[in-house]
Amino acid sequence: MRHSLRFKVALVFSALTIVLLVAQALGVKTFAEAQEEKLITALIRDDIANVMQGYRANPALLPPFDARLNGYVSAADQPLAALPGSIRNLSEGTHEIVLDDREIHVAVVPFEARRLYRVYNFSVYEKQFRHVIDMLMAGTGIFALLTIWLAYGLSGLLVRQVAGLARQVKALRLGGSTPINPGKYDEVELVGLVEAFNDYHRRMADMIEREKEFTCNVSHELRTPLTTIKTSCELLEQDAAQGTKSRARIQQIERAADNMRELVNALLLLAREESTQNVEPVRLARMIETALAPFADRLANKGVETVIDMDRNVHVAANRSALAIVLSNLADNASRHTDRGHLRFSYADGWLRIEDTGSGISAHALPHVFDRFYQASPEQTAGHGVGIGLAIVKKICDRYGWPVELESEPGRGTRVSLRLPAAGPGSASPDALSAVS
Structure with a gap:
């Protein structure tokens, strides 16, 4: 207390x-x-x-x-x-x-x-x-x-000025920009604290401003070439001279550009702390299919079966870009570590479960799988990643309040459980609207 x-x-x-x-x-x-x-x-x-x-x-x-x-x-x-x-x-x-x-x-x-x-x-x-x-x-x-x-x-009387300082600090936290005036305080210790806080607040404001400028520049510099790639792919698809293999490659490039656009949107949302914005009902099965598309050839070559065991009309309330990057990273991680068996997606009681029959994770490595740049078995994954995918998944889930759990057993596979709130009754998603139209 x-x-x-x-x-x-x-x-x-x-x-x-x-x-x-x-x-x-x-x-x-x-x-x-x-x-x-x-x-x-x-x-x-x-x-x-x-x-x-x-x-x-x-x-x-x-x-x-x-x-x-x-x-x-x-x-x-x-x-x-x-x-x-x-x-x-x-x-x-x-x-x-x-x-x-x-x-x-x-x-x-x-x-x-x-x-x-x-x-x-x-x-x-x-x-x-x-x-x-x-x-x-x-x-x-x-x-x-x-x-x-x-x-x-x-x-x-003794804590009166401390309480006043706390109110002013709270006002700054809620959006105030004017620094605290140290002349309002009599105690030497409080004056020193106010000056230190003003210096810290000023440096934080400068850092946030630089971060905003950086994210704006990154947004512009990344979205412009992605738009160019997307437009070029659309024009190439309209060219009748393109063969079947060429069109397949163009579609892969287009999907990669879409994934990159979703990744940029998700990372920019995280950088700007827009954790409660752009939440909408999305069709979960279609999001999973989109996330699996880039890895379809890899899974097919290994003979791994993909199973989406859920009602295709299930909608969850989530940020589309954030959920796309989470599903993409989880699907990528599962496809890289599964050489046989199946990759299964299911949704029940508000939990999305992703189960594979891959190599699994050892008990000593399990607590560190969400750490940045950590790889459970670098010798097996050389050239396939740098150990940042699950760290991004954890950061996004923490930002949006999606509890994530990971269970694994070496040689028997891994199960990732992600709690996604179901969309309320009567809420229509853009997918549903487009299907009706």
């Missing part, structure tokens, strides 16, 4: 202050109790000295003798109930005992081969003392609550 900076500052201030208040209250209580005992001990010592001096000067003042205790028992103030016989076993000195639910002090001193028991009742004083201590602890609790309120208020 995440908390605001203000909450954390208030929590630290409150906790620290409360700990100090409690420590101070406990210290005062301990010190007061110690001083109380010292005061009572001093009072008893002075009183005993005076009483003993008086009894020695005038023995007639001696209190009655208690045979049970083998000594004289006197009280410093009002008369007390009879002392228990266990008092006789007390050593000489001052003792604190409980008598009739009251704490009393008994001073035991020797007197002419006997003992003198002097009883002192400080219960009223100790009651008042405990009342003062309780008031002290209650005051500590009140101050602790007040500390929490004050800490939250003061923390708001």
